[in-house]
Every structure is written in structure tokens, then in C-alpha cells.
Amino acid sequence: MGEPIMDELEFLVEILEKHPLDSLKKIAEEEGIDYYRLKRLYDKYYGKYLTVSAFISLKRLGLRTYVGFLTVPSDRLLEVGLRMSQNPFVGYMNPAYGFKNGLSVIFYTPDDQRDRIEEFLSQYSEDYEYYEARAYPYDGDDNFGDWDLSYDYAILLDILKWDSRMPITEMARNLGKSRPTVRYMINRLKEEGILLDFAPVIDMNVHDRAVIGLTKELDEKVLERFNEYEIMVGVLPGYGYILEWFFSSKEDLGSKVLEFSAHVEKLLIEYFDETFKELNDRNARTRYARMVKKDGSGYRSMLDF
Structure with a gap:
């Protein structure tokens, strides 16, 4: 399977966010999109890169x-x-x-x-x-x-x-x-x-790596600083917070570790095998x-x- 074209994938995600359960014909009519273009993208990515x-x-x-x-x-x-x-x-x-x-x-x-x-x-x-x-x-x-x-x-x-x-x-x-x-x-x-x-x-698998960090204190400025990355934040009651940054193995792993380690006490790299x-x-x-x-x-x- 070839690499997804991110502009196409993001377009389909945006459409399905607005119409998660509607038929493709109804979506095409309501959004003024060519049905056959939409169906081509849907067949290309749905069930393979998103559901x-x-x-x-x-x-x-x-x-x-x-x-x-x-x-x-x-x-x-x-x-x-x-x-x-x-x-x-x-x-x-x-x-x-x-x-x-x-x-x-x-x-x-x-x-x-x-x-x-x-x-x-x-x-x-x-x-x-x-x-x-x-x-x-x-x-x-x-x-x-x-x-x-x-x-x-x-x-x-x-x-x-x-x-x-x-x-x-x-x-x-x-x-x-x-x-x-x-x-x-x-x-x-x-x-x-x-x-x-x-x-x-x-x-x-669009992102095949993640940096996971645990921290007892969360500086919300960190979220603003890294807003160009896909990041998830969770609360760990009694401990603090968990932060997970998703990225591709094509990006430099060492720089990720250096960049994020300053903001957490515990860190590991997760591999989406x-x-x-x-x-x-x-x-x-x-x-x-x-x-x-x-x-x-x-x-x-x-x-x-």
C-alpha cells in the first residue's frame, strides 16, 4: 500500500467529521462535491487509513x-x-x-x-x-x-x-x-x-512513533509550544499528567527526545509495530x-x- 497523500486524507477526514454516517451521495449533494471524486477518495482511504x-x-x-x-x-x-x-x-x-x-x-x-x-x-x-x-x-x-x-x-x-x-x-x-x-x-x-x-x-500507522512523557506538573504553555504536533494529554489522578506526541519514523528521533524531555520527568518511545x-x-x-x-x-x- 502506498503512502497516503495527506491533503486527500485530511479532506476526507474533514468531510466525515461533518457527515459521519451520511451516504456518499447525500454528502456530495450537501457539500457540492463531485460524487465520483468523493467516492474515489473514500474507496482509496476508508477502512485502510481511517474509519x-x-x-x-x-x-x-x-x-x-x-x-x-x-x-x-x-x-x-x-x-x-x-x-x-x-x-x-x-x-x-x-x-x-x-x-x-x-x-x-x-x-x-x-x-x-x-x-x-x-x-x-x-x-x-x-x-x-x-x-x-x-x-x-x-x-x-x-x-x-x-x-x-x-x-x-x-x-x-x-x-x-x-x-x-x-x-x-x-x-x-x-x-x-x-x-x-x-x-x-x-x-x-x-x-x-x-x-x-x-x-x-x-x-x-500514519504516525508510527510516539513520545510518551509523565509529569507531575503541567505547564499549559507546553501545549501551545508544540501545537504543530499531534499531541494528547491525560490526567493521572494522584500523580500528574501523561503527554503523548505522535510522529513519523522519518523525523529525527533524537531531537524529539531532547525537545520533550525538558517538560516531563519520565519518558519513553512507543513503536506502532x-x-x-x-x-x-x-x-x-x-x-x-x-x-x-x-x-x-x-x-x-x-x-x-
Whole structure:
């Protein structure tokens, strides 16, 4: 697959941000765009470099988000990554080197299973550290819900998270439901504050490196200084902040480290490896369906996998 033309990709992202679920014909009519040009770009990039994904309230579902950093010997990275990718409570993991050499991991913990985190991580490494992560700016809200839906909703959430533009007929076929039933289920997810929005998500492989930094204090001027980079900021309650800068391996790694290290206390480089991407994608496709008990009574144990 050739490198994406960024102007074309950014144009398609901008269009899908305004019309995440509309048909291409409707988008072309409303935006005054040539339909065949739009379809050419869509066929070229959609599903390869970007998809439209559902934004889901993990808090409403009773899931807490954590970042973990595990020491894993280089000759065991793939073995440990494969085992982690079979656990739906692992959001994603990638090779990383810095204050821990091994894996950088995002994982989700049911609110009532926080006492199992140490046992969970020790299945994969004897040396690790982890932090709960919240959105920036931090609102201090600590009211988490729980899973109170039937199992069918877990399957639907997987579909919407993976590709929200899947035709409703195909969703209905996958769920064994009628189209009106699927529409009702989607509307219920919205009404209950679980399904928040739909938006295009660019594939990580457009950026194949990231600098992750942890800091106890955040100078917001740093965000202004680096606003030309794609940067994400999160709050680590009880510790401070996590900053993640995305970039390409074609850029100078040494200058990135020097540039960002002045603003954080801990730093590592994360590598978006193609093999790990495949493991992460495979895990994500059926995440909720494997997290939730078949009778819909709540979450399985994160130690079951």
C-alpha cells in the first residue's frame, strides 16, 4: 500500500467529521462535491487509513482506564503481546523503550475489579507500573455506572466501535435482529449516555512513533509550544499528567527526545509495530462481546483470559 497523500486524507477526514454516517451521495449533494471524486477518495482511504468510530462512555459502562508500563525482555515481546491481545480488557499494547523497556499498555478495569489489577499485570511481567488515566481537563467526577444491558448490546457496541458506517442491514444480520430493532438499540444507547458521538479516526500507522512523557506538573504553555504536533494529554489522578506526541519514523528521533524531555520527568518511545497493530485490531473487534457475560449480568473477570 502506498503512502497516503495527506491533503486527500485530511479532506476526507474533514468531510466525515461533518457527515459521519451520511451516504456518499447525500454528502456530495450537501457539500457540492463531485460524487465520483468523493467516492474515489473514500474507496482509496476508508477502512485502510481511517474509519468512523463510535465514541462510547466507558464511565457510564463502569470501566476505568489505566495506562501501564511493563518490563518485558525483547525476545519475549511477541509472546507476551500475543497473550495480552487475547484479553479484551487490554485496550492496546505496543513495544516501548525508556523508563521501562518492554510494553506500553492501555487497559480497562471494571469498577468493582480494581483490586485485581496487580494480579492481572503480574500475569505478563514481574516489573511494572500503572496509573489510572482520565480526560484532560479533569472534572473530578468519580461516579461510575455498570453494565445493565443485554448481551446483544455488547455485540452492537463492538460493531459501532469498529465501523459505525456499516450499513444498518448488515448490522441487523450480524445481530440476528430486524433493522427497526437495531435502530431502537442505537437510540437507546444514545439516550442512556453510552453512545456519545461518531467521528473519523485516523489509523495509528500514519504516525508510527510516539513520545510518551509523565509529569507531575503541567505547564499549559507546553501545549501551545508544540501545537504543530499531534499531541494528547491525560490526567493521572494522584500523580500528574501523561503527554503523548505522535510522529513519523522519518523525523529525527533524537531531537524529539531532547525537545520533550525538558517538560516531563519520565519518558519513553512507543513503536506502532505492524504485528502489534494486527494483534490490537483483532482484540478490538470483539472486545465488549468477550468482556460481558453471555447472560448480560455484568463483566467477566479480567483474570479469566
